[in-house]
Amino acid sequence: MNSARDILQSTFGYDDFRPPQAEIIDTVINGGDAMVLMPTGGGKSLCYQIPALARSGCGVVISPLIALMQDQVNALRELGVRASFLNSTLDANTARDIEQSLLNGELDLLYIAPERLNQPRTMDLLQRTSLSLFAIDEAHCVSQWGHDFRADYLRLSLLHEQFPTVPRIALTATADARTQEEIKLRLQLQDAAYFCAGFDRPNIRYHIALKHNPRQQLLQFLRQEHEKDAGIVYCLSRKKVDDTAAWLAQQGFNALPYHAGLDASVRADHQARFLREESVIIVATIAFGMGIDKPDVRFVAHLDMPKTVESYYQETGRAGRDGAPADAWMIYGLQDVIKLRQMMGESQGSEEHKRAEQHRLNAMLGLCEITTCRRQALLAYFDDRPEAACGNCDTCLQPVATWDGTEAARMALSAAWRTGQRFGVNHLIDVLRGAETDKIFQCDHHQLPTYGVGKELDANQWRSVYRQLVARGFLTVDLERFGALRLEEACRPVLRGEQNVELRKDVKLKASKQRTRTQLPEDLDITLWEALRDRRRELAEAQGVPPYVIFHDRTLQEMCQAVPQNLMQFGRLSGVGERKLEKYGDEFLAVINAHLEPGGAAQA
Template sequence: MPTATDILRTTFGYRAFRPPQDRIIETLVSGGNALVLMPTGGGKSLCYQIPAIVRDGCGIVISPLIALMQDQVNALRQQDVAAAYLNSTLDQQTAQQVEQDLLAGRLDLLYVAPERLKQPRTLALLQQAPVALFAIDEAHCVSQWGHDFRADYLQLSLLHEQFPHIPRIALTATADERTREEIITRLALGDAQHFIAGFDRPNIRYRIGLKNNARQQLLRFMKEEHPTDAGIIYCMSRKKTDETAAWLQSHGFNALPYHAGLDSNLRAEHQSRFLREEGLVMVATIAFGMGIDKPNVRFVAHLDMPKTVEAYYQETGRAGRDGEPANAWMVYGLQDVIKLRQMTASSEGNDAFKRAEQHRLNAMLGLCEVTSCRRQSLLSYFGENLPDPCGNCDTCLQPVATWDGTDAARKALSVAYRTGQRFGVNHLIDVLRGANTDKIHQFDHQLLPLHGLGIDIDNNQWRSVFRQLVARGYLSVDLERFGALRLEDKCRPLLKGNEAINLRRDTTTEVAKQTTRTALPDTIDIALWEALREHRRELAEQQDVPPYVIFHDRTLQEMCQSLPTNPQQFGQLTGVGERKLQKYGGSFIAVINGHLQATIT
């Protein structure tokens, strides 16, 4: 039998494992269970694919997204791995053939959705089949405290009950301690070894700013930094998703919408186009992105604040899976906080769930408002310590200015109290700046001693003061009174003069820009690079697979640098296993030789 290292080299075309891949694989091959937390792009799939090939039987992969199974299976077949999927897209004859292949031991990997797995027919089939292992991908979906809860995942405890001697591996890119505990409990993984590979994605530049005409901010960002790049833009609502996609199209971008309100066939078509076409931008709700393997997504943008740090990390992690520079760009405002708190308050969860969601939202807002290194704050949330500032986030590249906001904060708290804690931020600012609106006269607020005492601070800066007081827990938003601001107990020392507070000084200045398109070394011949990309595109179209399934950009770069002109040289490239050497080596070598010949003549 080939070893795990043999398969890594000959099938997948990699020379060595990235720690802790080797230890995870060894655990599974020897029959143990594992819980794996590894960042997006860190190589999670190899951790169950290789053991499934090494061990007798077929590895069963539980994946939440039917739409992506076909691409995952196609990618494995490119490597000459016997893979298949069972889901509702198959006709009866094809499904029966897959079942026969499973029973006959002809499959290395079989992908199934959780709702399919729990069906009696499927369980009976697996009881008769040689099963090597169970891999539960996107395992955070099992947790009601997580950000992508799926009820069908709650049934996966049946794997331990009905198949107690078959090893199981649960994998996710993000889970805080509470979510990890629930994964362990619900999947009966108390005896599993834990592998936490670290959460840092140093190639991603995190940038968070205030909304100030968000569409124009987005347009400027995309035109200046990503005019032809693939990217994902997240919006809070379906309506905003549709409108933003149409607006970007009107400005010359190849943009498509994606949300649960679209027809399922149209959703599938848009997702397929995103995977297969270069430079396409997907505008989406959180319904999009889980399991996306596209390696060259150069940016992820948020036009609204995510409700948790976990969701933010998971979504931004879809950028730069190839390890090349990428941007995580976001704009937010106080209205985002109010909307998200309204959504939490109106949810069907119990009080404990709502309190947990409120805590998570506060943590997300804290990440937005932080004045120190943003990456340090992000990693700290997941229990990871980054000793030094990263130098690759907005707060490192352009340190945040602060000011003594003690007096302004006391005025803001006082006006909320003096007006009965019944009004939102706009009215409170009008009082502080001495406005004479009908609403002010309706409630006689022009008679308050505070009326006009804040005229020295402009509207935007007052909004910043109120936003930061909400973020830090001095004020809360009364959702039953349409966003009225209420005082919290924490504000007492500040109001009584026993505490001072420094606030960040908001600025509209853009943070230092970053060109995140794959930077080609000066030694690479652009004409050859484009010729190789065009050949890859033609092959992908012929087989109806995404271009990266043929070869990643990094492999094409190596071709340009090493200029392999025979199979032995071509086989040394990263990502070229025996099957891809046999299948594609000749044609790519021909492109290289043709280019060299044209250059000589």
């Protein structure tokens, strides 16, 4: 591992590996296959980049998103790594030049989309090349049960068949037990060394609340917590994305829409601005985000409930990749569940697939309704079971009040049963509250024993009861009957008086007293910090790369704290390798020295 550690320090500028990076890298350097589960921001890329540099030949990285390859390659080139990519954005001449560089042994890493890898021309090219490894990034895309399924990933077993001596490493941040088994099977990695670094992202604070006025709730969250921060807002529909982005812009935020209905050039421009500018908010459908490398995303907000826990984990994981505090904020309602189930009902998938999707939606709704530690429930879904509550989610910071809802649950279930399981929640509430509507009298529901028995609860309280009964599997939404509520077998013990039901009291989530907006150390010299950021921005704009490709915020903070006076001291900073020392050392030392000169702070 000496060569690997040397590469870590000289190329990437870090002193030591995080567990279990060293073991993974050692496995691949020695020619072994590996399957790696590691949370976003945990350092997955080093697990294949360092072996590619340590072994002879070129490392081939299969990545599902061509839009991000350019930034990944730019970041590696900044470190002095000979990296390139092959995808459909290149013209024929440029692609031929890259292919020739590969054949000449002039590349350390080559990024390829799975669609291109499967082309005979590409396979022929690789057969004539010295290869160090294959890295399959976002490996969960191989799972037909997953949320990011890509059909071309199913053909990646050919790597093992046609290149049996080239080590393979599959990496993902999101895979439950079933998906993990499918990755092993479809990529023929049953004998690969298995590494799981856990799924916890302790720097992310989870907030989940009920919808009551979505735009005002979002505005309050942004104003109080993230006034000038970069973030992502997810919506279920394209129209909602466009409307929300326009409305946020009217409120003074730098908000841009992103969805598959926009022109490709507009999407590319908005993504580039998000990566390269500061304080940009992207409002997007799930078409945006997989593989986003931006380290300083301070929040991810959901205005609609994701359909699976995997989707929620993957999307919220785009916040706080730099390890600094970040927020995962979501609001939801029963209407979200109905809408998602309608979408599932329109799916062309098999009945087995639809049942699996239904199970996953129920798990997501269960996470929303839980009254105990949110993080424990989220991690348990991935069979990662921390013993203690996290102390950094809404249910830990503001414990949920509950009430004995047994009698209310029986009333709600009885109303659904006695009306023939043919009506939606609004009509059932009218029955329970004794409303005098035309529909009540037309259906003779004013003569039912349940008519008017629930007047002590208001309409919103009854909606809460029904939503929680659906979440617990006592009721289901019958889409063929336009959202009618139907009893499930699980409700029998409740109706028989054999099971009590504790329900959560719905309250508006108060703003956190401990804000997660970008926090700087109290002793940080803000004037020097801003001067260093200005120089970083100038350099990034001149080269057409995101600022974090030059240096991450934490490296700039270390400059402020260590105040290096020469290149030797500058080279000891975290994230400063040999190439960046040579390329940027004098630039940033000049800023520091100007700041230290008499009157320098005032001039900066």
